[in-house]
Amino acid sequence: MKMEKYIRAPLDTETISSLKAGDFVYISGTIYTARDAAHKRMSEALAGKGALPIELKNNIIYYLGPSPAREGRVIGSAGPTTSGRMDKYTPALLDLGLKGMIGKGRRSKEVKEAVVRNGCVYFAAIGGAGALLSKAIKASEVVAYEDLGTEAVRKLEVENFPVIVVMDADGNDLYEKTAENRNDG
Amino acid sequence: MRTIETTEITKQIKEMCIEANYFLPLDMKRAIEEAKDAETSKIGKHILGKLCENMQIAGEDMIPICQDTGMAVIFAEIGQDVHFEGGYLEEAINEGVRQGYQEGYLRKSVVGDPLIRENTKDNTPAVIHYQIVPGEQVKITVAPKGFGSENMSRVYMLKPADGMEGVKRAVLTAVKEAGPNACPPVVVGVGVGGTFEKCAVLAKQALTRPVQEFSKVPYVREMEQELLRKINETDIGPGGLxxxxxxxxxxxxxxPTHIAGLPVAVNICCHVNRHVVRVL
Incomplete structure (x- = not known):
């Protein structure tokens, strides 16, 4: 049976351990956006012992570069980008306390190991559904790297943001499951 | 001889960039809706339903269908009896892209240098393919291309001995490797023959054909149908789930191609397969 779960962000250990690959999850609370260029900068900051622009501990990063908001609106189209491009930078962030990621697509072996090692969770949002997903975003504020435009780091307030657990803290990967044992009730 | 002002080209390109990003072509829309009705996987049906909802919200609320509003790919078929007046044609096209992406609240996703990677902040330059054709009309296709699926596209330089089976294997390999990353359900554009770069352009052009309109060449049509069936047997499914x-x-x-070669390009496009065509 597919499970529907309503959770809060930032995450806590109990919530993470309750999530299983295949669960439909609705996230409410605060999450952050970062994609290619912001990950590169965070990685450079870490290499130079510089400060990261956001607190990683227990937080979720959404791999998103939104389209511009029209006047009076919170955000433009806001769907996930391909997560695999962040794989090079991700294990270091997970080791520093990042607990969740929202994106789409497969992750590397190194990311999976870091997810299991640190008890984290990887969610997929529906790729190419940016108009629909924008409805669940209630506030958006650029908090770092403003010069990167769409690739800046944003703090988002979300309400019942819909995602699917692709990789749980035990390392189960929904993309690798076959039709028979996929959680498809 | 017919004269066209390049300011008219700018205006058309601007409108087409906006239209493409808010409204999918009817054939694409219909294909997604039909797939939703036919899909037997519950999670697959759920995702296809959400994609239908997404298209509706995009059009009604004027929010781009996808936040990746693409790099503007433009096919310009120019009648040889057309004379352009005003500014330089390429600048007029890029000005249309600039205005469209600005006024249409579309994302600026282009970096000016592939390695220095500074955003040009206006989504220019476009990738433009010109073709000189008979007559005095100009046919423009604007096809903004997202990179989730572009990144999963491939070129294979096969040997003539690989033949039809080799081509089919190449297409299936590319689609399987793309898996969930390319935002399935996808449209697969394939270019076979020509040279290294020609097959890639053929594949890109193939994406602009109305969906499910099969090739007029009987053996090609059979390959298209067989490949579609085999791809849909992979169980990758909507969202890769x-x-x-x-x-x-x-x-x-x-x-046509060289006696020594069999180039094959597989250009994958996500379900947001955008293209707008206008004839001036």
Whole structure:
């Protein structure tokens, strides 16, 4: 049976351990956006012992570069980008306390190991559904790297943001499951 | 001889960039809706339903269908009896892209140098393919291309001995490797023949064909149908989470090639397969 779960962000250990690959999850609370260029900068900051622009501990990063908001609106189209491009930078962030990621697509072996090692969770949002997903975003504020435009780091307030657990803290990967044992009730 | 002002080109391109990003072509829309009805996987059906909802919200609320509003790919078929007056044509096209992406609240996703990677902040330059054709009309296709699926596209330089089976294997390999990353259900554009760069352009052009309109060449049509069936047996499914809808269409374009070669390009496009065509 597919499970529907309503959770809060930032995450806590109990919530993470309750999530299983295949669960439909609705996230409410605060999450952050970062994609290619912001990950590169965070990685450079870490290499130079510089400060990261956001607190990683227990937080979720959404791999998103939104389209511009029209006047009076919170955000433009806001769907996930391909997560695999962040794989090079991700294990270091997970080791520093990042607990969740929202994106789409497969992750590397190194990311999976870091997810299991640190008890984290990887969610997929529906790729190419940016108009629909924008409805669940209630506030958006650029908090770092403003010069990167769409690739800046944003703090988002979300309400019942819909995602699917692709990789749980035990390392189960929904993309690798076959039709028979996929959680498809 | 017919004279066209390049300011008219700018205006048209601007409107087409905006239209393409808010409204999918009817054939694409219909294909997604039909797939939703036919899909037997529950999670697949759920995702296809959400994609239908997404298209509706995009049009009603004027929010781009996808936040990746693409790099503007433009095919310009220019009648040889047309004379352009005003500014330089390429600048007029890029000005249209600039205005469209600015006024249409579209994302600026282009970096000026592939390695220095500074955003040009206006989504220019476009990638433009010109073709000189008979007559005095100009046919413009604007096809903004997202990179989730572009990144999963491939070129294979096969040997003549690899033949039809080799081409089919190449297409299936590319689609399987793309898996969930390319935002399935996808449309698969295939270019066979020509040279290294020609097959890639053929594949890109194949994506602009109305979906499920098969090739007029009988053996090519058979390959398209066989590949569509085999791709949909992979169980990649909508969102890569399983189901019978992995591709909505396979379009193959062919071109003469060299005695020593069999180039094959597989250009994958997500379900947001945008293209707007206008004839001036």
């Amino acid at each position: 399983g189901g019978m809808t992995t591709a909505l269409a396979v379009h193959i374009n062919t071109y």
